[in-house]
Amino acid sequence: MKLKKFFAGVLAAAMMLTVGATAAFAExxxxxxxxxxxxxxxxxxxxxxxxxxxxxxxxxxxxxxxxxxxxxxxxxxxxxxxxxxxxxxxxxxxxxxxxxxxxxxxxxxxxxxxxxxxxxxxxxxxxxxxxxxxxxxxxxxxxxxxxxxxxxxxxxxxxxxxxxxxxxxxxxxxxxxxxxxxxxxxxxxxxxxxxxxxxxxxxxGDGNLYTLTLDKTVQGSFGDLGETFTFVIEFTGDANKYANVVVETNQGTIKDADDNAVTSLALNTPYTITLGHKNKIVFNNLPKDISYKIYEKNTTDDSKNGQYTVSVADTTMQNVTIDGKTVLGVTDSVNNANVTVSFVNTHEGTPDMGVVLDNAPYIAMLAIVAIGGVALMLNKRRRDEE
Missing domain, CATH: 2.60.40 (Immunoglobulin-like)
Incomplete structure (x- = not known):
């Protein structure tokens, strides 16, 4: 009998808890x-x-x-x-x-x-x-x-x-x-x-946010597929109107001025990026009219970076100014569509075959013959005088 009362009490308590929980979740x-x-x-x-x-x-x-x-x-x-x-x-x-x-x-x-x-x-x-x-x-x-x-x-x-x-x-x-x-x-x-x-x-973000993809390709007969390249990127706009840019995909590195790795980028602030061959970084949270500027470090006015020629697919590079420095790069704004910026570094060259095939050896041979002829003439004159 006592056991029945005990179970009845447990059942009543469980029912009260169930009702209370239901009310709490329904609130x-x-x-x-x-x-x-x-x-x-x-x-x-x-x-x-x-x-x-x-x-x-x-x-x-x-x-x-x-x-x-x-x-x-x-x-x-x-x-x-x-x-x-x-x-x-x-x-x-x-x-x-x-x-x-x-x-x-x-x-x-x-x-x-x-x-x-x-x-x-x-x-x-x-x-x-x-x-x-x-x-x-x-x-x-x-x-x-x-x-x-x-x-x-x-x-x-x-x-x-x-x-x-x-x-x-x-x-x-x-x-x-x-x-x-x-x-x-x-x-x-x-x-x-x-x-x-x-x-x-x-x-x-209801159909009004876009992405920017930055990628790198190395090509040419002497392109080093293991080399990495350094970029500087800056998104610009009114910080009261735009949120921070978010990194969606990262196959390289992104660092701030203090060399700290970041996953979101504040506006009007430059960041340093490294990318290798076939690497990319995808930036999200970009509304219409937000602007961007990108350049590859060490690019000269004639689009050279060491032995590489730097270009951007489907785009003509122009002068961009980031952090007071003006260099060749890319600048534009997002306009109701996703954006891809593809940097291409090309290193062409002539293989060293071990044999020089230009006319320099023949010129050298003619010079030797001429010198030998002069020497013979001088030697003959000396003998005649004796």
Missing amino acids: GPAAITHNQALTATSEIPLYKTYEVKNGTAPAETFSFQVKYLQVIRQDKAATAPYNNETVINLTGKETAFGSMTKGSESKSFTVTPTELGLGNPTGTGKYLYEISENAGQTVATTYAAPVYMAVTVAHKVDAETNQIKTGEYEYYVTMFSSKEAALNATGDSATGKVNNTEAFTNTY
Whole structure:
């Protein structure tokens, strides 16, 4: 009997834990429904989702603006909280996200009816607000469209007698994707509704990031396939608009000015790269219009690097300036497409066959014959004089 009670207790505890765990895992953003009665100080959460489709998004703080638009309807005793098109000066309406790779994260901020100017109503009414995101500068980020919040102010009534409780009010909130949808909504039907848990969605790298591939080829009859070559690369742009460049594939080495190996490159900063034959480095996280400059070290004005002739496939090298130094290299910007920069080093030569085949030996032989002839003449004259 005691054993049965023991197992019954264990089973009950397990069921409680299961229910608790289910509730914990089910917990998510707080949804507000259109028929949910709120008070003047109820916090209405609006959620922002930041989704990184590709690349690495920089840390960014998103701020929001609340604007009162107009009265949708109100009774004769009520007054509008603001003049139309009034921007409400609210602070702390922002969400901050750290740097992220692929994935998504959601955060929220809140507003209350009191913050919207409805804390002390004199009658019932329905009022329309626009809540918009202040668009940032990050080039690869798509910023969210505004949402339109309709706030209804209603009398609070006695649950039993249905009598109005004088001076007491309840609030109901519905959000829409457009001003027109909010104005045309009725008690029976409404289109274009937006859940507060999905109010704002931003994406990063949604089809607007590209790659740059830097590769090296050695060719020519005397090309050394075991030799490595040194390059300097710099990506340029407004650091407030572009994230760091990310190394996706590395078959060489990349180092900063302190000789430290790196996996991401800051803008407007030169880095040193070494590559051998058929090696490549692929850089990712490059939005449109970001610029790049690359040159191979020790390249002279006549495109020579020692015994090698330096060229870039499908490109004419030009003067580039990196870190105050102007040399022959490549400079351009990313333009809605992946980029490949292929440096080719060519070393041609003539094999040493052990036999000189030009006319120098014959000239030497003629010189020897001439010298011998002069010597014979001088010797004959000396004998004649004797």
